[in-house]
Structure formats: C-alpha cells, structure tokens
Amino acid sequence: MQDDAEFEELKSQAIAQFESSTLPEIEAANPVVGQQELSKLVEEKVPQGHRNYDSIMAKVKTLQANPYWPQERKVVFVRRLLRQLA
Numbered sequence: 674m675q676d677d678a679e680f681e682e683l684k685s686q687a688i689a690q691f692e693s694s695t696l697p698e699i700e701a702a703n704p705v706v707g708q709q710e711l712s713k714l715v716e717e718k719v720p721q722g723h724r725n726y727d728s729i730m731a732k733v734k735t736l737q738a739n740p741y742w743p744q745e746r747k748v749v750f751v752r753r754l755l756r757q758l759a
Contacts, residue, residue: 707737707744707747708737710744710748711733711736711737711747711748711751712730712733714748714751714752714755715729715730715733715751715755718755719755719758725758728758729754729755729758732754733751733754736750736751
C-alpha cells in the first residue's frame with residue numbers, strides 16, 4: 674500500500690516535470706500542435722453555426738500559414754479576433 678502511494682507521488686512528480694520542461698519544447702518544434710491550439714481556441718468560443726465562424730476560420734488558417742509570427746503572437750491575435758467578432 675505504501676509502495677503504491679510512493680509510486681503515485683513519484684509518478685505525479687515526473688509528469689509535472691515533463692509538462693513543465695520537455696512538453697513545451699516538443700510543442701514548439703511541432704507546428705501542428707500550434708495549429709491545433711488556434712483551432713481549439715476558436716471551437717471553444719464560437720459554435721459552427723455562428724454567422725462569423727467561416728470568416729474566423731479563414732483568418733485562422735491564413736495566420737497558421739504565416740511562419741514569421743511566433744505562436745504566442747498568433748494566440749494573442751486569435752483571442753482579440755474572437756473578442757471582436759464573436
């Protein structure tokens with residue numbers, strides 16, 4: 674029983690360390706993850722039947738194709754876009 678508790682403690686520490694150090698590096702190296710993040714932001718805030726959904730998604734796809742903007746700027750842009758159009 675104590676071994677299980679100790680294992681769970683070590684497991685949660687390892688997961689926390691992975692999520693804080695390794696996972697961001699993997700996500701930064703993989704542009705698909707960033708694209709999914711932007712699409713997820715839109716889908717969480719705007720239903721598909723919304724009158725501006727197609728326009729927002731077109732802007733997000735254009736933004737995703739821009740390799741010169743860092744991911745953080747893209748996220749900020751999408752959040753501002755959603756605030757204005759949603």
